Amino acid sequence: MAKSGGNGTPMLDELEKGPWPSFVTQIKEAAEIKEQAQDLLKLLERSYHEKIGHWKHGGIVGVLGYGGGVIGRYNDLQSEYPSIAHFHTLRVNMPSGWFYTSEALRTICDIWERHGSGLTNMHGSTGDIILLGTSTDELEPTFKELTDNDFDLGGSGSDLRTPSCCVGPARCEWACYDTLHITNDLTHHFQDELHRPAFPYKFKIKCAGCPNDCVASIARADMSIIGTWRDDIQIDQKEVTAAAKAGLDIQKDVCARCPTQCMDWDGKQLSIDNANCVKCMHCINAMPRALQPGKDRGATILLGAKAPIVEGALLSSVLVPFIKLEPPYDELKDLIERIWEFWGEHGKNRERVGELIQRVGLGNFLEAIEIEPVPQMIAHPRENPYVFYDEYFEEGDDESEDDQ
Numbered sequence: 014m015a016k017s018g019g020n021g022t023p024m025l026d027e028l029e030k031g032p033w034p035s036f037v038t039q040i041k042e043a044a045e046i047k048e049q050a051q052d053l054l055k056l057l058e059r060s061y062h063e064k065i066g067h068w069k070h071g072g073i074v075g076v077l078g079y080g081g082g083v084i085g086r087y088n089d090l091q092s093e094y095p096s097i098a099h100f101h102t103l104r105v106n107m108p109s110g111w112f113y114t115s116e117a118l119r120t121i122c123d124i125w126e127r128h129g130s131g132l133t134n135m136h137g138s139t140g141d142i143i144l145l146g147t148s149t150d151e152l153e154p155t156f157k158e159l160t161d162n163d164f165d166l167g168g169s170g171s172d173l174r175t176p177s178c179c180v181g182p183a184r185c186e187w188a189c190y191d192t193l194h195i196t197n198d199l200t201h202h203f204q205d206e207l208h209r210p211a212f213p214y215k216f217k218i219k220c221a222g223c224p225n226d227c228v229a230s231i232a233r234a235d236m237s238i239i240g241t242w243r244d245d246i247q248i249d250q251k252e253v254t255a256a257a258k259a260g261l262d263i264q265k266d267v268c269a270r271c272p273t274q275c276m277d278w279d280g281k282q283l284s285i286d287n288a289n290c291v292k293c294m295h296c297i298n299a300m301p302r303a304l305q306p307g308k309d310r311g312a313t314i315l316l317g318a319k320a321p322i323v324e325g326a327l328l329s330s331v332l333v334p335f336i337k338l339e340p341p342y343d344e345l346k347d348l349i350e351r352i353w354e355f356w357g358e359h360g361k362n363r364e365r366v367g368e369l370i371q372r373v374g375l376g377n378f379l380e381a382i383e384i385e386p387v388p389q390m391i392a393h394p395r396e397n398p399y400v401f402y403d404e405y406f407e408e409g410d411d412e413s414e415d416d417q
Contacts, residue, residue, distance in 0.1 A: 022054055022057075022058045023058075024058055024062065025057060025058050025061065037054075040053060040057075040132065041054065043131045043132055046131070047130055047131050048096040049096045049097050049100070049131075049132075049146050050130055050131070051096070052094040052095070052096045052097045053097055053100070053132075053146070055094065056088060056097065067090055068087070068088055068089075068100075069087055069088070069089050070085055070086075070087070074101055074149055074152065075152070076152055076153055076156040077153065079166060079208045079209070080170060080172070080208065080209045080210045081104075081166070081169040081172045081207070081208055081209070081210055082103065082104050082167055082168065082208065083101055083102070083104075083152060083166070083169065084101065084102040084103075084104070084169055086099070086102060086146075087099055088100065097146065099147070099149050100130070100145075100146040101147050101148070101149065102143060102144065102145055103129075103143075103144040103147070103155060103156075103166065104137065104139070104141035104142070104144075104167035104168070104169055104175065105121070105143075105144060105159060105164050105165070105166060105167060106141060106142075106164065106165045106167040106175050107167070107175070109177075109178055109192070109194075109196040109197045109200075110180040110181060110183055110192070110193050110196075111140070111180075120162050121133075121142060121144075121159075121164070124155060124162070125155075127158075128147055128151040128154055128158070129145070129146055129147035129155065130145060130146035132144075132145040133145060138233070139168070139174045139175050139177065139217065140167075140175055140177030140219075140228075141167035141175050142164075142167075166208065167207070168207045168208070170210040171210040171211070171214050171363075172206060172207060172209065172210040172211065172215065173203050173207045174207075174215050174216065174217045175207070176199050176217075176218040176220065177196065177218075177219050177220070177228060178192035178193060178195070178196040178220035178228060179192055179220070179221050179222050179227040179228050180192075180193075180227075181222040182222065185222055185227075186301075186305075187222065187223040187225065187240075187294070187297070187306060188222030188223060189222060189223055189240030189241055189306055189311065190240050190311060190312050190338040191338075192220040192221070192222045192238075192240070194340065195338060195342060195345075196218075196220050198340065199218060199342070203349075206353070211357070212353070213357065213361060213362055213363065213364050213369075214360070214362070214365050215365070216235045216236070216366065217233065217234045217235050217236070218235070218236045218238065218349075219233065219234035219236075219237055219238070220238045221237065221238065221239045221240060222240040223240045223294060223306065224239060224240070224292050225294050225298070230315075230329070231315060231318060231328055231329050232318055232326075233318055233320070234318050234329065235316065235317065235319065235365060235367065236314065236315070236316055236329075236352075236366075237314070237315040237316075237329045238313075238314055238315075238338070238345075239313050239315065240310065240312050241310070241313045241335065242292065242306045242307035242308070242309055242310045242311070243309050243335050244307035244308060244309040245285070245307055246285055246290065246297070246304055246305070246306065246307055247304065247305040247307060247308070248283060248285065248304060249302070249304075250282060250283065250303075252302040252303035253278075253283045253300065253304075254281070255302070255303075256300050256302070256303055257280075261299070263283065264278050267295070267296050267299050267300065270299075271295065272291060272293055272295075273289045273290065273291055274289075275287070275288075275289040275290050276296060283303070292306075311335050311336050311337040311338055312335070312336055312338050313331060313333065313336075314332045314333035314336060314345070314348070315329035315330060315331055316329055316330060316332040316352070316366060316367070316370070317329045317365075317366055317367030317370055319365045319368070322363075323364065323365075324371075327365075327367040327368075327371075329367070330390065330392050331389045331390050332384065333384070334387060334389040348382070351381075351382040352366065352382055355378065359373065375390065
């Protein structure tokens with residue numbers, strides 16, 4: 014087992030205790046055959062003792078023709094830990110929905126054993142296959158083997174990050190559009206934006222098949238594509254009755270927890286005021302046999318989520334309340350390109366789209382991307398009850414100014 018000096022790795026050992034899998038255990042296993050993993054353990058132990066991170070950016074590294082996909086990592090104690098003097102990370106574009114064959118996984122691991130530390134992260138927060146730790150000289154050979162086996166690098170830096178999605182219709186009955194197909198299509202269509210950074214900052218697209226949002230797009234993606242429906246929820250009254258007989262308190266656990274109180278249960282019949290339904294999915298999750306999404310399905314497009322880096326964290330807000338998503342997705346692609354054009358012209362360095370909208374105002378942004386404002390875009394009602402708006406009449410209307 015790898016050791017740090019004569020005392021082992023006592024601080025790292027603490028992270029192996031408890032019921033959950035530990036990254037320390039995995040690094041120790043790799044350290045039995047990889048010198049990089051041995052030095053990594055020693056450096057991590059030292060960092061924990063000194064309370065100092067010994068990693069730094071030492072310049073831009075990458076593969077020929079690409080500006081993204083490789084994150085440069087160097088340590089500042091290279092003479093003491095020579096095998097991880099360079100410890101670059103590669104992001105590899107994952108298949109939509111993270112569906113692999115065993116052969117594909119073995120291929121990835123074999124390539125990484127030959128050229129890197131053998132350590133992986135399946136998957137990073139963007140969704141990519143993360144290959145942790147290799148030297149500059151090994152980047153091009155790794156890239157060649159990956160592309161020879163039909164894998165490509167993902168996004169990094171100020172570009173389109175690797176689009177990701179939930180498992181969608183492949184395994185989920187609630188999917189309101191084909192998340193797998195659209196993610197694959199957008200990935201291929203926007204290859205240049207994915208590989209060659211030209212934006213003010215990063216742009217993430219995440220596709221969730223239904224409002225359960227299993228990829229957490231609403232909190233992490235600059236553009237969230239969340240499946241929804243615009244007709245009535247499908248109700249099987251026999252299954253509603255069966256759920257009640259099985260012990261479900263429909264009034265307490267379903268109707269009373271509806272955020273808009275649009276449901277009613279009289280003990281025999283469940284009714285839904287669909288005009289006031291906000292598609293939260295709570296009732297469907299509670300009674301999956303009795304309720305299903307409507308048949309007229311599509312997606313809501315939201316914009317602007319981000320983590321707190323330059324400014325505070327943002328959740329995405331509605332941009333398009335409903336859109337039908339069918340190949341070749343031209344309407345969606347055109348919208349994305351209009352957003353990028355305005356952002357590219359007016360965005361500041363390291364300014365995400367959500368921060369741009371806050372700075373220039375939603376009205377100006379919508380006008381620039383040629384989207385009409387609708388009530389669903391309002392994040393919350395106005396807070397000042399003393400602000401009033403006079404009705405506006407075009408010249409020639411019958412009403413006089415005195416009548417306004």
